[in-house]
Amino acid sequence: MNAPKKHPEIPGTIVFDGEMAMKGYALNRMCYSFNSAENREAFRADEEAYCAKYGLTEEQRDAVRRRDVLAMLEAGGNIYYLAKLLGIFGLNVQDIGAMQTGMTVEEFKQKLVEAGR
Amino acid sequence: MAKIVGAIMTSHVPMIGRAIANRNLQQDPYFKPFFDGLHPVRDWLARVKPDVAVLIYNDHGLNFFLDNLPTFAVGAAPVYHNADEGWGLPPFGSFAGDPRLSWHVIECLIEDEFDIATCQQVVVDHAFSIPMLLLWPDERPVRTVPILINTVQHPLPSPVRCAKFGRAIGRALESYEEDIRIVVVGTGGLSHQLEGTRAGFINKAFDLECIDSLATDPSRLTRYTSRELVALAGAQGVEILNWITARAALEGAVREIHRNYHIPISNTAAGTLLLEPLAA
Numbered sequence: 001m002n003a004p005k006k007h008p009e010i011p012g013t014i015v016f017d018g019e020m021a022m023k024g025y026a027l028n029r030m031c032y033s034f035n036s037a038e039n040r041e042a043f044r045a046d047e048e049a050y051c052a053k054y055g056l057t058e059e060q061r062d063a064v065r066r067r068d069v070l071a072m073l074e075a076g077g078n079i080y081y082l083a084k085l086l087g088i089f090g091l092n093v094q095d096i097g098a099m100q101t102g103m104t105v106e107e108f109k110q111k112l113v114e115a116g117r
Numbered sequence: 118m119a120k121i122v123g124a125i126m127t128s129h130v131p132m133i134g135r136a137i138a139n140r141n142l143q144q145d146p147y148f149k150p151f152f153d154g155l156h157p158v159r160d161w162l163a164r165v166k167p168d169v170a171v172l173i174y175n176d177h178g179l180n181f182f183l184d185n186l187p188t189f190a191v192g193a194a195p196v197y198h199n200a201d202e203g204w205g206l207p208p209f210g211s212f213a214g215d216p217r218l219s220w221h222v223i224e225c226l227i228e229d230e231f232d233i234a235t236c237q238q239v240v241v242d243h244a245f246s247i248p249m250l251l252l253w254p255d256e257r258p259v260r261t262v263p264i265l266i267n268t269v270q271h272p273l274p275s276p277v278r279c280a281k282f283g284r285a286i287g288r289a290l291e292s293y294e295e296d297i298r299i300v301v302v303g304t305g306g307l308s309h310q311l312e313g314t315r316a317g318f319i320n321k322a323f324d325l326e327c328i329d330s331l332a333t334d335p336s337r338l339t340r341y342t343s344r345e346l347v348a349l350a351g352a353q354g355v356e357i358l359n360w361i362t363a364r365a366a367l368e369g370a371v372r373e374i375h376r377n378y379h380i381p382i383s384n385t386a387a388g389t390l391l392l393e394p395l396a397a
Binding site: 016069070078088100 | 131177178182183184201202204205270271272311312313314316318321344352353379380381383384386
């Protein structure tokens with residue numbers, strides 16, 4: 001059997017592949033549950049208990065506690081699922097874009113406008 | 118026999134949903150350049166009057182989780198409900214299906230060696246509902262067939278595989294015995310990346326290359342790998358796979374009816390492209 005192919009790194013990007021999917025399964029499974037409003041309420045009511053119920057690793061738990069998106073990604077979170085958790089925290093994709101790149105939201109929005117010029 | 122009347126490619130950025138829910142926003146300078154680009158497409162739809170829309174898109178963690186994630190899937194339900202995705206976009210109701218056509222497509226694709234997953238229930242997300250409402254803002258005059266491509270978890274299907282898949286979809290549709298008119302819709306893109314320290318990445322030159330290639334010579338895009346598309350178009354810009362698939366449903370040369378490209382809507386370079394088969 002051939003060894004899995006090694007792929008070149010893409011700067012600033014964690015490609016969500018089998019390795020990350022295994023690593024992030026518990027976190028992503030919890031986030032998937034947030035498609036239901038009732039589950040979002042349950043998370044808000046008792047965050048620690050909700051994370052425990054889904055068996056998050058300590059690394060994942062800590063990243064969630066700190067609202068640290070880059071750490072959630074490192075811990076195997078997939079952005080499509082994380083978006084549901086981040087919505088509970090009142091963060092949209094532009095807020096998290098700013099957080100991940102160390103900009104203010106206004107700076108991040110301006111950067112996008114400038115990409116069109 | 119059924120006839121494919123054209124292919125429409127359009128972005129499905131969730132923020133567009135805001136301007137669908139509140140139409141006044143469509144005149145706002147932020148949204149106007151994108152919405153203005155839809156008028157020629159709506160005029161074309163009013164003229165060609167398709168009976169069915171086949172939507173080629175990617176699920177964003179609404180219908181599929183990582184426990185069971187098909188690379189390619191085809192919906193075969195009488196109705197598709199848009200549902201709560203968790204982060205605040207209000208659902209836009211339900212869309213009529215065409216299970217008989219769906220099963221015809223499923224039969225043909227498997228005969229054609231595409232071993233797709235078949236879904237008698239699909240909850241459709243913004244990648245389905247937003248394009249539907251952009252194309253038909255007031256009425257829902259078409260039946261729909263959802264075709265889903267995995268762009269969530271790598272390995273993703275390659276561009277060349279998606280082009281072959283799209284061609285097989287085209288053959289399947291064209292072999293349907295009913296006299297219906299079908300439009301194929303590829304949703305998503307263009308360049309964008311939501312996550313990582315490269316969040317906010319946009320690649321205008323590559324987007325324009327994609328639009329040109331799809332209009333004139335799609336084989337230029339199928340030389341890339343999906344990983345290369347991530348590098349060039351961003352982690353979510355890889356949704357161009359849906360456009361490649363939709364384009365490939367049209368056989369042979371095409372006529373470009375309309376294109377529009379605008380940066381940004383939210384974190385995304387937003388595009389629209391309408392192609393008609395030359396033979397039409």
